[in-house]
Amino acid sequence: xxxxxxxxxxxxxxxxxxxxxxxxxxxxxxxxxxxxxxxxxxxxxxxxxxxxxxxxxxxxxxxxxxxxxxxxxxxxxxxxxxxxxxxxxxxxxxxxxxxxxxxxxxxxxxxxxxxxxxxxxxxxxxxxxxxxxxxxxxxxxxxxxxxxxxxxxxxxxxxxxxxxxxxxxxxxxxxxxxxxxxxxxxxxxxxxxxxxxxxxxxxxxxxxxxxxxxxxxxxxx
Numbered sequence: 646x647x648x649x650x651x652x653x654x655x656x657x658x659x660x661x662x663x664x665x666x667x668x669x670x671x672x673x674x675x676x677x678x679x680x681x682x683x684x685x686x687x688x689x690x691x692x693x694x695x696x697x698x699x700x701x702x703x704x705x706x707x708x709x710x711x712x713x714x715x716x717x718x719x720x721x722x723x724x725x726x727x728x729x730x731x732x733x734x735x736x737x738x739x740x741x742x743x744x745x746x747x748x749x750x751x752x753x754x755x756x757x758x759x760x761x762x763x764x765x766x767x768x769x770x771x772x773x774x775x776x777x778x779x780x781x782x783x784x785x786x787x788x789x790x791x792x793x794x795x796x797x798x799x800x801x802x803x804x805x806x807x808x809x810x811x812x813x814x815x816x817x818x819x820x821x822x823x824x825x826x827x828x829x830x831x832x833x834x835x836x837x838x839x840x841x842x843x844x845x846x847x848x849x850x851x852x853x854x855x856x857x858x859x860x861x862x863x864x865x866x
């Protein structure tokens with residue numbers, strides 16, 4: 646039986662590798678496509694949105710903060726169109742880090758452009774899979790069902806976060822110590838889940854994080 650294909654739009658060929666490994670470990674076939682020109686889901690059964698540079702704040706009506714990355718308008722445009730295509734066809738979406746943020750922006754949400762605690766949200770951790778903090782998961786949610794718990798220990802590698810959640814999105818996890826949004830879900834679709842941490846870097850040392858990818862696999866039609 647052939648493996649389900651998942652589209653991974655990427656910008657950096659080195660950084661896409663941990664995502665590909667996690668997808669394969671969960672029994673799926675990654676289809677990695679550079680975010681350049683015209684990109685479509687094609688025969689892919691789902692969409693995995695990866696981490697990366699900041700979403701251009703123009704998409705949520707804000708001026709750029711001094712700490713916000715230079716915009717990558719081409720990547721933003723490609724990913725926003727892919728989100729639209731996936732939602733229109735009710736294909737599963739799993740978002741990670743930037744993936745959560747651009748999913749929120751697509752739904753007319755806004756972002757905090759720079760968090761005040763750079764130590765906690767360190768983008769240069771020697772071990773990207775090391776635990777940084779705990780998240781508290783809302784009960785009776787998709788994420789709670791996947792985790793089998795209401796607290797998970799996760800890594801952290803971001804300086805931006807959700808401010809105003811987008812329309813039809815529910816906040817389903819927050820950082821236990823400061824309330825930063827850590828997960829979003831859309832309950833009127835087959836499978837739309839996004840997390841702020843990087844489970845692809847944790848599946849080796851913390852195999853419970855593989856359950857996110859396995860549940861994503863199970864949702865593929």
